[in-house]
Amino acid sequence: MGTFLTRFDMDEFTALTRLGSHATFRGGMAKASSPKHLAVIPGDGIGKEVIPEAVKVLRAAALAGGRDLAITEFDWGADRFLRDGTTLPPDAIEMFRRDYDAILLGALGDPRVSSNRQGTDILIGLRFQLDLYANVRPCVLFDRRLTPLKGRGESDIDIWVVRENTEGLYASMGGFFKKGTADEVATQEDINTRKGVERIIRYAFDLARRRGRKRLCMSDKSNALAYGHDLWQRVFRQVRSEYTEIESSHMYIDNLLLQMVRDPSQFEVIVTCNLFGDIASDLGAGLIGGLGLAPSGNIHPGRVSLFEPVHGSAPDIAGQDLANPVGAVLAAAMMCEHIGWGTESRAIETAVRAAIRENKTTKDLGGSLTTRGAGDWLANLVASS
Numbered sequence: 031m032g033t034f035l036t037r038f039d040m041d042e043f044t045a046l047t048r049l050g051s052h053a054t055f056r057g058g059m060a061k062a063s064s065p066k067h068l069a070v071i072p073g074d075g076i077g078k079e080v081i082p083e084a085v086k087v088l089r090a091a092a093l094a095g096g097r098d099l100a101i102t103e104f105d106w107g108a109d110r111f112l113r114d115g116t117t118l119p120p121d122a123i124e125m126f127r128r129d130y131d132a133i134l135l136g137a138l139g140d141p142r143v144s145s146n147r148q149g150t151d152i153l154i155g156l157r158f159q160l161d162l163y164a165n166v167r168p169c170v171l172f173d174r175r176l177t178p179l180k181g182r183g184e185s186d187i188d189i190w191v192v193r194e195n196t197e198g199l200y201a202s203m204g205g206f207f208k209k210g211t212a213d214e215v216a217t218q219e220d221i222n223t224r225k226g227v228e229r230i231i232r233y234a235f236d237l238a239r240r241r242g243r244k245r246l247c248m249s250d251k252s253n254a255l256a257y258g259h260d261l262w263q264r265v266f267r268q269v270r271s272e273y274t275e276i277e278s279s280h281m282y283i284d285n286l287l288l289q290m291v292r293d294p295s296q297f298e299v300i301v302t303c304n305l306f307g308d309i310a311s312d313l314g315a316g317l318i319g320g321l322g323l324a325p326s327g328n329i330h331p332g333r334v335s336l337f338e339p340v341h342g343s344a345p346d347i348a349g350q351d352l353a354n355p356v357g358a359v360l361a362a363a364m365m366c367e368h369i370g371w372g373t374e375s376r377a378i379e380t381a382v383r384a385a386i387r388e389n390k391t392t393k394d395l396g397g398s399l400t401t402r403g404a405g406d407w408l409a410n411l412v413a414s415s
């Protein structure tokens with residue numbers, strides 16, 4: 031049996047998580063199982079506003095389900111970087127592998143740090159060094175009034191974008207020649223390994239199988255990228271033959287983006303490379319009501335993984351209590367599923383659907399709630415579930 035989460039509890043917790051220190055909290059009624067250890071990195075801008083709301087909802091779900099949750103907050107981001115130069119400390123990767131079940135991150139990016147050094151070190155550092163090779167971005171339409179597509183409804187948009195997350199053009203291989211001169215050359219290498227391509231395609235097929243999806247589309251640009259994406263073609267042909275119950279197809283990325291707008295109902299699972307997945311999932315977020323709604327998981331099956339909203343730090347609305355916390359809240363729901371808390375994950379998603387149905391949302395979705403108001407509404411509903 032869980033305990034009630036009072037408004038005081040939530041406000042107190044939110045205040046405490048805003049301290050920006052390495053505070054640890056415990057909540058819920060301990061079960062026979064050991065507590066789950068969660069690392070929270072709010073980061074920059076609206077990350078510092080939406081993550082306390084996601085944690086509030088998560089704690090409500092844990093309390094309602096009688097789960098034990100230990101949360102540690104890390105104040106890594108632009109403020110800390112500008113104060114003492116810290117980005118991702120050298121022992122962080124080992125610590126996360128050893129001591130944590132999952133990481134919840136807000137967003138990184140601050141106009142005061144033009145290099146975005148903290149963003150690259152922390153987010154890309156965690157993705158690469160924890161080998162979080164699958165970036166999973168569900169694009170699910172919760173209410174037809176949220177899509178900009180004419181005549182489309184909930185049954186038309188339910189797409190899981192699976193993006194390769196550790197290679198491609200994001201591998202940071204390249205360089206400058208004669209930088210700053212009129213003869214400057216800049217190169218950016220597109221890294222595609224057989225291991226990397228095979229495991230992400232296999233992950234997408236397994237996800238389709240697990241979720242009872244019937245269709246999977248692999249997207250590349252093998253007509254122009256004749257080496258790297260030829261590898262994608264060959265690996266796809268090999269792996270698809272092991273999943274004959276799933277109808278698999280291929281589309282070039284330019285056509286895929288066009289088709290997502292023309293008829294999104296033809297897609298269930300999309301698997302693609304790092305850059306194309308980044309772009310396709312933002313388009314997907316646009317189809318379901320905007321960036322404020324979209325969650326993502328950076329996953330290595332069976333290992334500590336990282337969950338975050340798809341959006342960035344949104345400096346244009348930061349500090350105004352305007353940001354939509356739903357992307358972060360749904361990222362927490364994805365995290366629950368990853369750590370084996372299926373009931374809590376479903377309770378959070380059900381609450382989000384109810385909030386959208388009843389217009390208990392922030393302004394970007396047509397509601398009138400603040401970030402904190404939207405988080406409180408969701409947490410109260412989850413607490414009573």
Ligand SMILES: NC(=O)c1ccc[n+]([C@@H]2O[C@H](COP(=O)([O-])OP(=O)(O)OC[C@H]3O[C@@H](n4cnc5c(N)ncnc54)[C@H](O)[C@@H]3O)[C@@H](O)[C@H]2O)c1
Nearest residue numbers: 137138139140321322341342343344345346347353354394
């Ligand atoms: N994963 C990450 O940490 C991540 C991802 C993307 C961008 N960034 C960084 O964030 C900064 C801003 O980038 P950007 O402006 O291109 O993208 P952004 O996602 O921060 O914002 C794009 C637009 O969407 C709106 N928006 C985003 N999230 C919202 C929310 N939850 N509720 C309501 N509106 C929301 C913003 O107000 C803005 O108008 C940059 O420094 C960028 O590098 C970080």
